[in-house]
Amino acid sequence: MGGADGRLPHLGARLDEYGEGPAVRALEERCAGLLGKPAALFFHKGVVAQQAALLAHGERTGRTTVALHPKSHIALDEEDAIERLTPLRLRRTGPDHRPFNAAELAAVREPLAAVSVELPLRRAAFQGNGWEELGAISGWCRERAVPLHLDGARLWEVQPWLGRPLADIAGLADTVYVSFYKGLGGLGGCVLAGPVDLIEATRAWRTRFGGNLYTAFPLVVTALDGIERHLPRMGAYHEHAKALAVALAGVDGLRVNPGVPHGNSFQLLWDAPADRLETVLRRLAGDEGIWLAGRVGATPVPGWSSTEVSVGDATLAWDLRDVADLCARVLQAARTA
C-alpha cells in the first residue's frame, strides 16, 4: 500500500458511513467506468456480492438453478453458503481440470436462474475461457434470456491474456464481480457491477448478509490505491509469469499448468509427495525466511503434488534462474527427505 511517498492519495477523504461517502462513491464510479457498466456497488466480501447478484437474478427470472463449474469458488470454497442460506441450488457442469465451454453448458437442460463463469478458474490452474469461448457462452445465455454472471475475482489479472479491454470482457455478462485484495493489493472488499435496477436490488441482500458496514474506509482507500498502482502493472505481471513458467518447466521433475499462464498465476506440479514437500517448504521459510509457496496440494497422480505461483511486485524482483535453482533444490530435498 501507499504511493511513492508512502501515503494513500484518498486518505484525506471523509469517512464513509453505511455505504455512503465520497471515497466509496469514487471507487464505485471508477469500477463502473472500467467495466463499462451503468452501476457498481461496494461489498466487503465476494461471498456476499455474488450471492446477492445471483439472488437478484433468481428473483427476476423466477428460477432457482445456477449453472457453474464444480471447482468454482462458489461451489467449493464458501461452506455451501448459497445452498445453506438461499433458495438457489447449484448445477455443476464442466470437467475438473478446465473451464466449461458452450457445448458443455448447452448440455444443461434445465431452466436457469443464471450462469456463473469464474474467470479465470483458480482451482483449475487459473485457466480462463478464451475470448471466442466466452462469446459463445454469452451468446448461448442471451438467446435463452439466462443472465450471465462473471466471477471476476481475478479479472484484472486475466485481462492481459485475453487481450481485450475490461469493458469488452464485462460486456459479455450481465453482472460482474471484481476484487481488490488479490493482484490489487488492497485490504479487502470488491464491487458488483451491472444494470442499475439489478444493482439496486442487491442492496437489501447486502444488508441481510451483514454488508452494510458502519465504515469500509480502510478497504476503500486501499482499493483506490490498488487500482492506481497495480492495475497498470497487470501486463508486466503476466509477462513475468510466462517467463517464470518457462524457467520452472525447464527443471527436471517440475511441470507447470497451463504451459502458458492465463494471467499472473499458474499451478506448479512437483514430482514429490505433498507431505514431504510441505516439510521442506516450511523449513525453508523458517531457516532462510523464503516463503516460496502456500498450501501444498495432493494430485490424482501418486507422488506428485501441486502449489500455486502468483506474480506480484515482490516476485517481479526475483531472478528467474535463482527461482528455478531454488525450486530444484527444494524438489531434491523433498525427494530425499
Added chain:
Amino acid sequence: MGGADGRLPHLGARLDEYGEGPAVRALEERCAGLLGKPAALFFHKGVVAQQAALLAHGERTGRTTVALHPKSHIALDEEDAIERLTPLRLRRTGPDHRPFNAAELAAVREPLAAVSVELPLRRAAFQGNGWEELGAISGWCRERAVPLHLDGARLWEVQPWLGRPLADIAGLADTVYVSFYKGLGGLGGCVLAGPVDLIEATRAWRTRFGGNLYTAFPLVVTALDGIERHLPRMGAYHEHAKALAVALAGVDGLRVNPGVPHGNSFQLLWDAPADRLETVLRRLAGDEGIWLAGRVGATPVPGWSSTEVSVGDATLAWDLRDVADLCARVLQAARTA
C-alpha cells in the same frame, strides 16, 4: 481513536489473515475474559454474529422459533435477514415501549430454539431489563433448556446502570454479542462469546455470511483501543447522561424517556412536528456547525417528535445549561417555523 500520543498501541502487531493473528486473538481473549465466557469469536458485523449464534442454537435444539422483542434490531433493522436467509422464524413478544418481562415471555407457549434479549433495547428508548427481571428471564430459559442469547450491542453502555460486573450479566445468558463501534468508538466489528463448542459451530456460518475477512486489522486494533480507552469511562458517560436528562426535562416542551437513562443514551421528546424539527436541526448544523441530533422520528402523539441522545467524549465537554438552552431555542424555532 488513538492513545494520548495519538497512536494505537496494537498497530505494530502482525496483520491478521482470515481470522487468525495475534491482534484478533488478543481481542477475542480480552472479550472472553471481560464477559466470563470460555470462548469468543470476532465478527465484522452484529447482523452476522447474531444470525450465526441463533443458527447454532437452532441446530442444537432442533427447533426454529426465536422469541424476541418486536422493536429489537433483529426484528426491525436487518431487512428481515434471519427469515429471508435462515430456517429460523421470529416470535415477537412484549409491548413496543419497553423490554418484555418473564411473564410476557412465559406467555409464548411454543418450543423455542432460543430467546434473544436486546439489552438495552435501543428502539424502546435504550431501556434495559432490570437485574431482577433479567434473572427471572434467565431462570425461565434454564428451566426449559431454552438457550438465552444477549444482544449486547450496547452492553458496555448499560453495565453501569445495572451495577453488576459484565461477567455477571453475561453469565445469565448462553451467548452474548458485544459491539466495538458505538460507545467504544472503533471502526466496526464485534465478538460473539459463549461455550467453546457453540462458538466453534458458528465459524462455518461466519464464512457463509462473508465474515471470513482477508484481514480485519483496522477493526481489530481500533476495538482493542476502544476497550482500553472508552470502556473505563462508561460510568462517567452514564452519570453525564443522567444529569443531561434532568437538565433537558426542565425545558418546557421537552420530555426525556426514560426519566433516568439506562446507560449513556436516552430518547428526547419534542413538542414540535418532526418535519419542522428536522428543518431547524439541519439549519443549525449548516449555519453553526452544531450536530445536535441525527434522525428525527415521529411519535404516536400528534405534534410530538423524538430524537436520540448519546453521551460520549464530545458530549462530556458540553455544559448542561448550554445544551438545555440550545434545545429550548431549537424547539422554539421548530414551533414557529
